[in-house]
Amino acid sequence: MKYLQHIIIYLLFTPLLSFILYLFTAHTWINLINVTFYISMILAIIFFIILITQEGILDPTSFGFRRLKYQLTRKKHRHTLDEDEFFKPTKVKKDVYIVSPWVKIGFICNLAYIAVSILISFAI
Incomplete structure (x- = not known):
């Protein structure tokens, strides 16, 4: 209905x-x-x-840019990003959309x- x-x-x-x-x-x-x-x-x-x-569909692209940003940050700033799930992602996509x-x-x-x-x- x-x-x-x-x-x-x-x-x-x-x-x-x-x-x-x-x-x-x-x-x-x-x-x-x-x-x-x-x-x-x-x-x-x-x-x-x-x-x-x-x-x-654009999540893998976003994942790549976030990982690149994390890798290009200086070591003293990287410590602040270690706890943040957004800037240090572990998975490319969610399980369910x-x-x-x-x-x-x-x-x-x-x-x-x-x-x-x-x-x-x-x-x-």
């Missing part, structure tokens, strides 16, 4: 926001398709960034709107 609610919200959010912005432009079919494409592209990028952050389901649903819905707007624009 909760997934269905998220799907309905994201299926209605992008067209509703597109229609509101469409009201401020010239009222042509091309402008509606363009506004829908722009809105869905922006939202897809935002959801993709959230998805990457929640899945921990929790990805919110609304992020995946929002990303997939906006990808679908991007594909539909591209297909409609080629059909015109």
